[in-house]
Amino acid sequence: MSANISTMNGSSGGLRQRFAAFRDGYPHFFVLGLMVGVMLLLALVPYRTVAGPWLQAGEEVPALLQLFRLGFTTWFTLTVSGMAMGLMIFIMSSGMTLTFGLMSVLNLGHGGFISFGAFCGATVVAYLSHWGGSGSLMLTTGVLILAFFYAMLITGALGIFFERVVIRPVYGDHLKQILVTIGGAIILMELIHVIWGPTDLPVPRPDLLRGAVIFHDGVPLIGGAAIEIYRLMAVVVGLILYALMQLTISRTKVGVLIRAGVESTEMVEVQGYRIRMLFLAVFVVGSALAGLGGAMWGMYEQIVNAHMGEHLMIMVIVVIITGGLGSITGCFYAAILVGLINLYVGYLEPRLAGIATVGLMVAVLMWRPQGLIPVLRH
Amino acid sequence: MAESLLSLTDLHANIGQYHILHGVNLEVPRGELTVLLGRNGAGKSTTLRTIMGLTQVSRGTVRFKGEDITGAATPGIARRGIAFVPEGMGIFQLLSVRENMELAAASGPIDPQRLEWVFELFPPMKQFWDKDAGNLSGGQKQMLAIARAIIEPRELLLIDEPTKGLAPSIINDLRDAFIDLKDQEATILLVEQNFNFARALGQSVAVMDDGAVVHAGQMAALAEDEALQQELLGLSLGAHQ
Ligand SMILES: Nc1ncnc2c1ncn2[C@@H]1O[C@H](COP(=O)(O)OP(=O)(O)OP(=O)(O)O)[C@@H](O)[C@H]1O
Numbered sequence: 146m147s148a149n150i151s152t153m154n155g156s157s158g159g160l161r162q163r164f165a166a167f168r169d170g171y172p173h174f175f176v177l178g179l180m181v182g183v184m185l186l187l188a189l190v191p192y193r194t195v196a197g198p199w200l201q202a203g204e205e206v207p208a209l210l211q212l213f214r215l216g217f218t219t220w221f222t223l224t225v226s227g228m229a230m231g232l233m234i235f236i237m238s239s240g241m242t243l244t245f246g247l248m249s250v251l252n253l254g255h256g257g258f259i260s261f262g263a264f265c266g267a268t269v270v271a272y273l274s275h276w277g278g279s280g281s282l283m284l285t286t287g288v289l290i291l292a293f294f295y296a297m298l299i300t301g302a303l304g305i306f307f308e309r310v311v312i313r314p315v316y317g318d319h320l321k322q323i324l325v326t327i328g329g330a331i332i333l334m335e336l337i338h339v340i341w342g343p344t345d346l347p348v349p350r351p352d353l354l355r356g357a358v359i360f361h362d363g364v365p366l367i368g369g370a371a372i373e374i375y376r377l378m379a380v381v382v383g384l385i386l387y388a389l390m391q392l393t394i395s396r397t398k399v400g401v402l403i404r405a406g407v408e409s410t411e412m413v414e415v416q417g418y419r420i421r422m423l424f425l426a427v428f429v430v431g432s433a434l435a436g437l438g439g440a441m442w443g444m445y446e447q448i449v450n451a452h453m454g455e456h457l458m459i460m461v462i463v464v465i466i467t468g469g470l471g472s473i474t475g476c477f478y479a480a481i482l483v484g485l486i487n488l489y490v491g492y493l494e495p496r497l498a499g500i501a502t503v504g505l506m507v508a509v510l511m512w513r514p515q516g517l518i519p520v521l522r523h
Numbered sequence: 524m525a526e527s528l529l530s531l532t533d534l535h536a537n538i539g540q541y542h543i544l545h546g547v548n549l550e551v552p553r554g555e556l557t558v559l560l561g562r563n564g565a566g567k568s569t570t571l572r573t574i575m576g577l578t579q580v581s582r583g584t585v586r587f588k589g590e591d592i593t594g595a596a597t598p599g600i601a602r603r604g605i606a607f608v609p610e611g612m613g614i615f616q617l618l619s620v621r622e623n624m625e626l627a628a629a630s631g632p633i634d635p636q637r638l639e640w641v642f643e644l645f646p647p648m649k650q651f652w653d654k655d656a657g658n659l660s661g662g663q664k665q666m667l668a669i670a671r672a673i674i675e676p677r678e679l680l681l682i683d684e685p686t687k688g689l690a691p692s693i694i695n696d697l698r699d700a701f702i703d704l705k706d707q708e709a710t711i712l713l714v715e716q717n718f719n720f721a722r723a724l725g726q727s728v729a730v731m732d733d734g735a736v737v738h739a740g741q742m743a744a745l746a747e748d749e750a751l752q753q754e755l756l757g758l759s760l761g762a763h764q
């Protein structure tokens with residue numbers, strides 16, 4: 146990356162050169178800008194202008210031009226919703242990218258933690274449904290905090306057990322890791338069936354989080370847009386967690402150790418630190434975050450089942466690979482991209498939403514095989 | 524000869540299925556700089572890595588200050604006061620110079636006086652204190668690798684080919700740093716291919732070939748004994764001819 150920054154300084158100011166420097170120096174902003182920009186174009190250029198000739202002639206407007214029907218309020222709603230979805234996926238993915246980055250451990254059991262956290266959260270929300278139904282801000286906040294905390298506590302504790310029993314024996318062997326952690330995920334799923342039964346569990350979302358914020362018609366551009374309160378909350382929680390993670394990683398000793406460990410675990414040990422303890426800590430926090438993400442997702446869908454983690458794992462894997470394995474920043478931007486592309490494409494052409502997620506990964510990897518923000522390894 | 528700080532006795536080590544060290548015997552006297560010579564592939568780096576616990580010992584013992592540390596875990600060995608500068612330096616490129624140094628000061632915050640001394644030895648460290656280590660030049664990276672090893676008082680420094688690929692002026696800077704360290708009676712085991720550099724610094728010397736030490740003694744004796752020098756240097760330069 147440094148090379149690109151120097152070309153930026155050294156350039157004679159040619160626009161193309163500067164564009165290339167931006168694209169290669171800040172690939173995450175570039176892709177994000179491209180995606181949001183295209184959608185903004187569709188939203189801001191009036192449909193009548195583009196489709197005018199066909200409309201006047203009374204002919205059918207070509208499908209591609211019909212995309213310009215997108216209005217700005219819809220764009221706004223889609224963007225916020227995509228951010229909400231992306232940030233929940235970010236919370237689920239962050240632990241997995243760090244465990245891979247640090248110890249090159251492929252934990253395909255991660256989805257089990259997502260499901261488990263969702264059920265733990267759902268249990269608290271159901272148990273305290275009278276708080277949630279009270280309409281009181283304090284009690285609603287209480288339900289949320291307890292549900293999220295409980296989900297993190299249980300999945301974190303499971304993480305300790307999982308690391309010792311499932312992961313530790315298969316360090317350094319990816320094939321075994323894949324087999325053993327998938328086995329671990331199946332056990333977690335069966336455990337859910339044993340504890341909560343085989344049927345789906347509805348999650349009674351607290352009343353205060355059910356409605357939507359509707360922007361007054363008088364508000365320029367976004368007047369009339371409706372944004373679900375729960376999504377706004379997810380955005381806020383996600384951004385706070387991202388800020389906390391960045392602070393931890395950039396400012397604390399543990400953060401320095403994590404970054405150092407992603408580069409070379411051996412040299413961390415040579416400095417006198419036990420990388421296994423560091424890894425255990427990261428694994429446990431990552432499992433707890435998966436649980437938190439699951440709990441948030443469950444409340445968002447208002448229903449949980451034992452297989453939800455498995456389904457979400459597809460997006461989680463896309464996110465950590467697209468972002469660059471081991472990079473929290475990459476994970477964050479890739480998660481937002483995945484959230485946005487799901488909402489955007491889901492709106493424009495619903496049948497393509499699933500393909501678009503994978504398509505995004507393929508496109509990014511063809512351009513940058515190490516992902517958006519690659520983490521250097523010796 | 525001074526008492527041994529580190530002794531390797533009949534050390535054998537395997538990497539995968541390859542038997543790399545075939546019974547290394549080596550004494551590193553306290554307060555001296557010992558040079559480990561030997562041609563490419565002789566097993567010098569593997570010896571250092573085995574002392575650090577990075578390569579498993581399959582037979583023999585490593586004693587440090589009289590204590591048997593064979594098979595101990597790397598962090599524990601490091602905490603006993605052994606610093607290791609590997610071949611390729613092993614600095615953290617994505618961390619700043621400061622962060623590299625702070626991690627190396629594992630027992631607590633960096634001692635400001637010692638840091639001043641390190642800055643005197645290696646001025647670029649001060650200049651690039653908050654810059655990413657990955658942006659340093661090759662010579663500056665080597666300085667950082669050594670600065671990291673000496674930021675706390677250590678019992679023993681293991682340094683693998685610090686002059687490799689460096690320009691003569693930087694090699695002179697490194698030599699000055701080593702002379703300073705010798706004045707402080709640090710114990711150093713230095714792997715070096717550059718015989719002039721080694722001869723200027725070394726008090727003791729050991730020469731390895733094919734996974735074993737084939738000669739050990741005083742550097743002064745080796746410097747005087749032309750025939751032995753011829754034989755051993757021929758050995759140590761064999762791979763280049
Ligand atoms: N990871 C490995 N796998 C297989 N063989 C190895 C490995 N590492 C080292 N060896 C072999 O072990 C022998 C000793 O290697 P080592 O790096 O210790 O030599 P050296 O004396 O440091 O050489 P150089 O002067 O080139 O650094 C060599 O024959 C090398 O090929």
Ligand SMILES: [Mg+2]
Pocket residue numbers: 567568569610683
């Ligand atoms: Mg070597």
